[in-house]
Amino acid sequence: MINTKKAALVAAFAGLGALMLFFFLYADSYQPQLQQITINVQTIKVLSVDKINNRANLELDYVLYNPTSITSTISTIDYDLYANGQDVGQGHYSVEDIPMAGRPALFPESNMTVPDTSFQLVDSPNISDIYNSIVNGSSVQYEVKGQVTIESTLTLITKNFDVTLG
Numbered sequence: 001m002i003n004t005k006k007a008a009l010v011a012a013f014a015g016l017g018a019l020m021l022f023f024f025l026y027a028d029s030y031q032p033q034l035q036q037i038t039i040n041v042q043t044i045k046v047l048s049v050d051k052i053n054n055r056a057n058l059e060l061d062y063v064l065y066n067p068t069s070i071t072s073t074i075s076t077i078d079y080d081l082y083a084n085g086q087d088v089g090q091g092h093y094s095v096e097d098i099p100m101a102g103r104p105a106l107f108p109e110s111n112m113t114v115p116d117t118s119f120q121l122v123d124s125p126n127i128s129d130i131y132n133s134i135v136n137g138s139s140v141q142y143e144v145k146g147q148v149t150i151e152s153t154l155t156l157i158t159k160n161f162d163v164t165l166g
Contacts, residue, residue, distance in 0.1 A: 039148050064112045088134075
């Protein structure tokens with residue numbers, strides 16, 4: 001005969017394993033829907049110019065659109081910024097240190113604007129012409145390439161993007 005204590009223990013572990021498998025498969029089922037979320041850049045503007053250190057602080061306004069029925073949020077945006085085809089630097093937006101419940105929510109079938117005010121454009125001999133064009137407000141065509149991390153309650157994805165502005 002089978003010992004009832006052993007049977008209960010085996011049943012408990014089997015139930016726990018089945019529950020873990022269910023959560024894994026359930027969370028994984030949201031990934032194709034999260035891939036449908038799009039990211040664009042609405043504006044890029046100069047916030048301030050430090051003429052002593054030859055730096056300019058830029059703001060990039062991202063617009064995310066969620067066509068799905070899942071409420072989600074973003075935790076990071078890592079990107080490279082190009083102006084007139086020339087690489088002018090890398091940027092990073094992060095709210096990873098904020099609990100998911102405190103982050104801006106991207107509700108189903110809606111837009112969310114995410115401002116990134118941390119980009120530092122540094123003047124160097126390689127980009128001096130473009131730096132002056134940006135600081136003086138001349139017409140510049142921007143391209144932003146990067147990755148955004150999109151999270152829902154049980155899963156997250158990292159999605160590549162490449163958008164142009166101007």
